[in-house]
Amino acid sequence: MKFGGSSLADASRIKSVADIVISRTENEEISPVIVVSAMKGVTDILISAATAAESGDNSYKNLILDLKHKHHQAVKALVSDNSIGVTLLIDIDAILDELAEILHGVELVKECSPRTGDLISGFGERMSSLLLAAHISDRNISSEAVDARDIIRTDDAHGRAAVDFKISGELIRSRMAAGISEKTDNSPVFIVTGFIASTSQGVATTLGRNGSDYTASILGAALDADSVEIWTDVDGILTADPRIVPEAWVIDEISFQEAMELSFFGAEVIHPFTLRPVIEKNLPVFIKNTMNPSAPGTKIARTAAPKNRPITGIASVDDVSMITIEGGGMVGMPGIASRIFASVARTGTNIIMITQASSEHSICLVCRRDEALIAAQGLEKDLSDTLHSGIIRSIRLTDGLEIIAVIGENMQGHPGLSGKLFSALGDTGVNILAIAQGSTELNISFVIKGDDKNTAITAIHRAFLSQNPGA
Ligand code: ADP
Ligand code: ASP
Ligand code: MG
Numbered sequence: 001m002k003f004g005g006s007s008l009a010d011a012s013r014i015k016s017v018a019d020i021v022i023s024r025t026e027n028e029e030i031s032p033v034i035v036v037s038a039m040k041g042v043t044d045i046l047i048s049a050a051t052a053a054e055s056g057d058n059s060y061k062n063l064i065l066d067l068k069h070k071h072h073q074a075v076k077a078l079v080s081d082n083s084i085g086v087t088l089l090i091d092i093d094a095i096l097d098e099l100a101e102i103l104h105g106v107e108l109v110k111e112c113s114p115r116t117g118d119l120i121s122g123f124g125e126r127m128s129s130l131l132l133a134a135h136i137s138d139r140n141i142s143s144e145a146v147d148a149r150d151i152i153r154t155d156d157a158h159g160r161a162a163v164d165f166k167i168s169g170e171l172i173r174s175r176m177a178a179g180i181s182e183k184t185d186n187s188p189v190f191i192v193t194g195f196i197a198s199t200s201q202g203v204a205t206t207l208g209r210n211g212s213d214y215t216a217s218i219l220g221a222a223l224d225a226d227s228v229e230i231w232t233d234v235d236g237i238l239t240a241d242p243r244i245v246p247e248a249w250v251i252d253e254i255s256f257q258e259a260m261e262l263s264f265f266g267a268e269v270i271h272p273f274t275l276r277p278v279i280e281k282n283l284p285v286f287i288k289n290t291m292n293p294s295a296p297g298t299k300i301a302r303t304a305a306p307k308n309r310p311i312t313g314i315a316s317v318d319d320v321s322m323i324t325i326e327g328g329g330m331v332g333m334p335g336i337a338s339r340i341f342a343s344v345a346r347t348g349t350n351i352i353m354i355t356q357a358s359s360e361h362s363i364c365l366v367c368r369r370d371e372a373l374i375a376a377q378g379l380e381k382d383l384s385d386t387l388h389s390g391i392i393r394s395i396r397l398t399d400g401l402e403i404i405a406v407i408g409e410n411m412q413g414h415p416g417l418s419g420k421l422f423s424a425l426g427d428t429g430v431n432i433l434a435i436a437q438g439s440t441e442l443n444i445s446f447v448i449k450g451d452d453k454n455t456a457i458t459a460i461h462r463a464f465l466s467q468n469p470g471a
Contacts, residue, residue: 002035002216006233007290009040011077031180035194037212038124050120053106060103078135088134099123114158119204125193133191144188151175152197154205161205172222213271221277228285236287236298239465240314244457249468253304258312261443265315265405311464312408321372321399326362329391343382349375355434364434402453405445412441424463430456
């Protein structure tokens with residue numbers, strides 16, 4: 001059971017989380033393992049503090065005071081036993097002292113490397129796990145906080161480290177399996193930090209923003225859990241981001257493939273890697289609402305009940321850029337595409353979407369804005385011979401764009417769908433800059449101007465998803 005930052009926003013939310021956990025542990029046969037994110041907003045504060053310290057701005061000290069205040073308030077409201085409370089405050093203050101020392105170091109050297117950034121951004125989970133464990137112990141249920149840096153092993157790709165599943169599985173099972181499989185009255189409820197991990201050298205890493213979902217599925221797969229539950233602040237996966245389409249509704253069942261596509265294309269309700277570890281073991285994943293625990297939520301599984309609508313959901317990726325490589329000389333020239341992809345790979349850029357006109361006059365690559373300039377500069381350098389000879393006429397970079405993805409297993413063999421989709425967009429005057437369709441026909445993705453995002457998503461939702469079958 002993973003509880004996100006929104007479920008841990010303040011003491012009263014943390015109490016609701018504990019209610020859910022405790023009611024589950026009271027069932028003799030079940031020993032849930034809990035994964036927590038940092039309290040809401042804490043990771044953002046930690047990153048802001050690092051940025052301030054790096055630029056020599058000592059306002060980071062106020063941010064540490066804010067964090068101290070937030071966590072002390074929560075301790076006061078959540079722990080009544082004096083000895084549990086005193087120990088917890090000592091532990092939280094020690095963590096914040098360590099944070100202050102590291103930030104002071106960053107201020108002095110005016111540099112925050114990705115490695116130091118990972119260390120700093122993971123402090124929130126260390127505090128929230130102690131807090132929830134202490135509160136549950138305070139309610140007379142044995143509970144133990146676990147630092148995931150001891151049980152999840154990754155490489156050193158800071159910011160989004162890759163997990164070593166074999167070693168992590170062994171570490172997870174040796175730390176936790178005994179307490180779970182031989183459950184006794186004193187078996188502790190483990191409260192594990194989401195998001196953080198470490199290298200074999202013991203250097204702190206993170207699994208990427210929103211990575212606690214992934215932590216939960218890594219643990220679920222390693223421990224052969226019955227299921228993985230992601231507890232958040234919405235009733236499940238909705239047909240579109242509810243902040244854009246208020247009438248979006250909860251999808252009761254969705255396949256692994258569809259959910260992976262939705263999360264890859266920006267539905268932040270689950271981290272895109274979350275389903276990787278559980279697919280192999282065929283563990284179902286449930287998305288549930290901490291504020292509305294009796295709602296059924298969304299079930300993600302190998303197969304989902306058939307739906308009588310062509311699309312399942314809509315997702316979008318903000319702030320992307322498009323690199324357009326154009327030139328008549330590319331037509332029929334073998335090896336050009338491989339040179340383009342090799343060049344982009346050298347800069348470490350993650351390509352989200354690719355399109356190639358069938359005339360081969362142009363290839364478009366879409367990636368995040370912060371990666372696009374470096375990728376475009378790399379292409380200009382690596383393809384300079386073809387630019388000089390005129391094989392390639394231009395390499396253009398366009399910023400401020402948005403990818404919209406329409407997803408659904410029913411799209412397969414659904415003739416006329418693209419026509420309806422693009423005419424719905426045409427009616428609202430949204431201009432489409434590039435289109436791609438997965439060969440599995442599970443998604444159609446297209447690029448538009450960032451300003452057209454809300455209009456486009458609302459129009460597609462109205463055209464395909466206006467009928468909520470549960471309503
Ligand atoms: P948590 O703090 O629990 O990890 P997140 O903020 O990471 O929560 O993810 C939940 C949020 O994802 C929701 O509040 C919602 O605004 C947003 N969201 C975006 N797209 C979707 C979608 N298709 N279905 C549900 N929620 C979505
Ligand atoms: N606390 C981390 C973040 O804000 C991880 C998570 O919430 O899943 O990105
Ligand atoms: Mg999240």
